[in-house]
Amino acid sequence: xxxxxxxxxxxxxxxxxxxxxxQWLDKQPKLITMRFLPQGSSKQQTLYPxxxxxxxxxxxxxxxxxxxxxxxxxxxxxxxxxxxxALRAYRPLAMRLARPGMAGLARRAYAAISTxxxxxxxxxxxxxxxxxxxxxxxxxxxxHCNNAVCALRKxxxxxxxxxxxx
Numbered sequence: 001x002x003x004x005x006x007x008x009x010x011x012x013x014x015x016x017x018x019x020x021x022x023q024w025l026d027k028q029p030k031l032i033t034m035r036f037l038p039q040g041s042s043k044q045q046t047l048y049p050x051x052x053x054x055x056x057x058x059x060x061x062x063x064x065x066x067x068x069x070x071x072x073x074x075x076x077x078x079x080x081x082x083x084x085x086a087l088r089a090y091r092p093l094a095m096r097l098a099r100p101g102m103a104g105l106a107r108r109a110y111a112a113i114s115t116x117x118x119x120x121x122x123x124x125x126x127x128x129x130x131x132x133x134x135x136x137x138x139x140x141x142x143x144h145c146n147n148a149v150c151a152l153r154k155x156x157x158x159x160x161x162x163x164x165x166x
Contacts, residue, residue, distance in 0.1 A: 004068035006033040007086050009079075010053070012061040013038035016126025017117040025083055032086035038129060039065065064114070077103075077110035 009025065012018040022036050037044045039053055039061035051073065054062040066079035074082045084094035097106040113120075120126070 004032055004070060004072075006035065006069045007082060008047070008067045009034055009036045009083060010039045010044055010048075010051075010061075010065040010067065011036060012064075012117075013041070013129035014060045015117055016121030016124070016128050018064075018121075019129055020126050025087070028090075029088040030086050031088050031091060034083075034086050064110075076114070077107045080110045081106055 009022065011022050025034060026036065037047070040059075044051070048067065051065070051067075053065055056062050063076050064079040066074045066082045068074075068082070081094050081097045084090040084097070087094075096102055121128075
């Protein structure tokens with residue numbers, strides 16, 4: 001394993017599972033600084049103009065990419081292992097998964113998860129970045145009055161408004 005100072009994780013912003021993994025990674029104590037860029041974003045294209053990545057028929061990213069500060073790019077299961085390597089609690093796991101005898105296990109585990117990530121997202125109601133952004137910008141729903149205390153408060157507010165306007 002190399003010993004980078006920073007990793008850039010290029011994730012699929014359309015996949016709820018990928019977004020949730022990015023959020024989880026961001027919260028973990030790290031031994032290596034991590035930054036996160038959506039694949040296909042203008043920032044990613046500016047920083048990595050030569051980087052080619054696989055997309056599906058809808059143009060959605062199909063692989064996890066991690067770039068270190070020396071310019072080395074890790075793909076798929078190797079990128080996944082590098083993410084673990086950056087985390088304080090998961091470095092021992094990454095070191096085990098990087099061994100030649102364990103690399104096949106890492107590859108199979110990653111393939112099983114990544115192949116089914118969209119189904120996992122749907123099943124668990126996980127949303128991509130655009131959907132999360134839309135949800136955050138939406139008007140908050142006003143709670144409906146469903147009990148006597150709420151009804152009393154609304155009646156007092158209405159009476160106060162009528163007295164103030166008279």
